[in-house]
Amino acid sequence: MTHLDSRGLPLSTTSDLAAERYRNGVDLLLSTWPGAAETLEEAFAADPDFALAHAARARLHAIRAEPAKAEARIATAEEIVARRGTERERSHVEILSLAIDGQSAKALERALAHADTWPRDILIFSLPLGAFGLFAFSGMADHDQARVDLCERHARHFDADDWWFVTYRGWAHVENGNATLGRALTQRGYDLRSNNANAAHALSHAMYESGAGEDAERLIADWLPRYDRTGILHGHIAWHSALGALERGDAERALAIYADYIQPSVTAGMPVNVVSDTASFLWRLQAYGHTVPAGLWAAAATYAGEYFQKAGFAFADVHMALIAAAIGDRAAVEQRAQALTGLIEAGALAAGPVVPAICRAALAFADQDYARCARILEPVAVEVVRIGGSGAQRELIEDMLLLALMRSGEAVKARNLLDRRLHRRPSPRDTHWRGRLAA
Template identity: 80%
Template sequence: MAHLDRRGLPLSTTSDLAAERYREGVDLLLSAWPGAAEALEAAVAADPDFALPHAARARLHAIRAEPAEARARIATAADLVARNGTARERSHVEILSLAIGGQPAKALERALAHLEDWPRDVLVLSLPLGAFGLFAFSGMADHDQARVDLCERHARHFAEDDWWFLTYRGWSHAENGAVAQGLDITWRGFALRRENANAAHAVSHALYEAGANDEAEVLIAGWLPGYDRSGPLHGHIAWHSALAALERGDTERALAIYGEHVQPSVSKGMPVNVVSDTASFLWRLQAYGHEVPAGLWQAAATYAAPAFPKAGFAFADAHMAIFEAAAGDREAVARRTAALTQLADAGSLGAGPVVPAVCRAALAFADADYADCARILEPVTCEVVRIGGSGAQREMLEDMLLIALMRSGEAAKARALLDRRLHRRPSPRDARWLGQLAA
């Protein structure tokens, strides 16, 4: 009998064990749960000529920022699938190879075409989705809508109880502004598989967009202890809880969560998460008028420096500029800004001129030149979405503009921005700021 994956696609293996371990490994990979590597290696051991476990293992190496290992494993998969693979499997491996090989635009183009023929190939469908997916990091201004459109285009191919598809369909809607609809869908996906960090993450984002921070904190406090610290999203999900505590003014709890789960010395997360989580948390803490305990900035910056030493990754660059500006390293910010401007002028930076503008604004804010910060940020506010990431992550830059407006005496503009934000999402912090402006 032919072996099938979890959603009915044929697998080129004659081994029952290899097929079962591959299905298990993909489930664990898609739920960001520990054990995926071991399951996929067991599939390889059961059938060394089966290409797809090698490809999935390569994807896992890429997620963990292990590029050399990822390239080696996808090369093995490509060799095997050329000799013993279906058309779907060959296309699957090719797309992963493009993504791993640093060709995201081609990977996205090929993925979208592939999904027209094999929409239930979820490892390929996962690539464009999420806050760090091919759409989000494409530089598109409408990547939130693009994710919704992709999910809705293929929704008819998925069962109503498909935990993975529900998670990403719901999260896509929540990020795109349909928060109530998205929250309902993500909750359903989470209920079907609670051992799913991507679902806990998606629900946390949807609750944030709904202004339900207290509910998010309760959820995370009850769920996180069951998620091993080796899980790639452990520190990032805790970051959501720390932000919720900070927003309601509980600085002591926010710092405790940061110290126990988020800071580089304890987090096992992906470098892009560790860098963005630490930079944004510490920046918010300081910008909201609280003291950053001694050593936290330096420890996070020391971790970040070798992680993203060169300019060109827009989302990381925005957060690296925060570190460099906080350290008062004007030369580092200037070098990063110049490199990004050159890339943007050459059309080699998908997010375009907004990225060097963010770097300049971060330095102006750190220098307490709030009028200049607002002057730089205000014209590009609608373009900040192009750096990728989630709404919760990008809100730091909107906060930067808002605080700069308040501190430079632009009260009317600050009130207008606060009114729009409160209309979009209830926030006790924004309500306090609006009250201060009214007084």
């Protein structure tokens, strides 16, 4: 009997239990749902020579920032697949190995080629997608469009009720500016499998980008209690709710959400999420005119000090610079900016000059040198997309430019930027700021 994965592709295992656990484990992994690790471990316990089960477990270790464990597990998968794997399985394991080894450009190239041959191999198809996927962190200026193109190219291979594909297809459209289609698709994905943190996350993005922030807050309030706090997206999804409260000017509510779900001492999130969520929330809170309670910036800095010390991961570099600027560590910001400039000169930073520019602009903003901040950011504003992440996350940089323009007396430029934002996504905060400028 040939065992198949959840999308009908053959698996090199003779164990019914191993195949069943692998199917369930991958679905849990792609739902960012608790239990994936244990389920995948049961798969290779039932068949120690099941390469793809080892590879999927390696992927989960990598997601959880456990590099040594990821490397050991993928090495096991590579050894097994070399002697008993199919062509698809060998390609599958090699691509995950490249991603785990930090060879992102090669992993992306191979993942796209793999999808052309085996589009229903969804663990590999998932790698280029999402706000933290290989496309987003490629340094490309058009990575949002690239994700849409990839999904549309292979849509014919998926059923209309494939919860995973519908969700990621919808999220790709949301991030590429089509919030109406994106919301319809992500809502369908959520309805098909609501025990899916990626679907709740994608749908909250769709609501936010369509100007329905209160809908997103209601969704999160209803859904989050179902998601165990050990889930790695628990704090980040709560972060979206905190942003909604800030949009409405309810700093007390936003801070309560931060204290309960987001701050480093209470979240089980991935380090990249914890660093970016804490930095961006506290920065917004302060920039919007609210008081950051004593100790919160210091706690964020203490946590961040354990991660991303080496420059070169553009999305993390920006948020590390925000934290350093906020606590007055000018030397740390400048050292990171200089290191990033060196990487650019060596051709080793795909995102390019926008990254050190944002770092220096953050320092100027923290110093209340708003004219200098605007001078730095204006020329590179269209390149901010290169740092990756989602539109909601990158909006912080646009906020920085907007507030710098307002506070340095550049009212015309600020009004023009606000008008574009309000056309793209109506928000209470921008409406308020537009009114202030018109007064």
